[in-house]
Amino acid sequence: MQFQDYYKVLGVEPGDSDASIKQAYRRLARKYHPDVSKEPDAEARFKAINEAWEVLRDRDRRSAYDELRRNYREGQTFRPPPDWNGFQGDFGGGSGGDFSDFFETLFGQRGGFSPGPGPRPPRSLRASIQLTLEQAFEGGQQRIGLNGRNYDVRIPAGITAGQVIRLAGQAHGGGDILLEVGLAPHPVYEPDGRDISSELRVPAWTAALGGTVSVPTLGGPVNLRIPAGTGSGKRLRLKGRGLPGSPAGDHYVRIAVDAPVANTEAQQQAYRALAQAFGDTAAG
Structure with missing residues (x-):
């Protein structure tokens, strides 16, 4: 290894x-x-x-x-020392066997410390479960593989990163399995607890004049009113549109004002007229 x-x-x-x-x-x-x-x-x-x-x-x-x-150093043959005691307690193999043998050896049941002789009280097994934001939003059932066994895990709707799901009495010897929730990075949404943030690009005229636009959220598209005079970086809130809970999180939309490229003579003329109306003498 x-x-x-x-x-x-x-x-x-x-x-x-x-x-x-x-x-x-x-x-x-x-x-x-x-x-x-x-x-x-x-x-x-x-x-x-x-x-x-x-x-x-x-x-x-x-x-x-x-x-x-x-x-x-990376790539060298590795064998943990006989007295290896790097992490007090078991840290299981994650969700679905996503961790390497190297990780398992150090922090899984093959690693950790060995208890002394005598009866062993039930011990909790700590592991992790990786969810998508969609799974965290919707909840439901998920099957994970852990140390050679499969477990059906109920995911509460609205669960957040860092929370722990307890599988009572399902570890070896009657202990609990404690699954720490991690959320995979999402290409569109950024979670912060139950709140969600995303960026929305709007054309310059909508930002200047105001209007209503459709915003994608985890629960589906929602209409958002853009106030007139909105600038880039402005955060607008969609109340209760984050992860569900008591209370539900909010969805914050960061506005990015988009100036379309003028590809035609008519579009270029429109920009010239706009520059003239705002007194910009530098525009050609």
């Missing part, structure tokens, strides 16, 4: 801040998301990026990994 350099996967350095690592993760995850990327290895890269993020975003896992990394 080869050692994997998670810092290299995300293009960051060990001394970088948590914020820098998160920024790098989000940028790469968007780039290689299988739904939008045309790269031939997008799916494999996306899985590697998510695995690196699972390690480096957690203080305990990152510290344990850094301890091992001092003696290894």
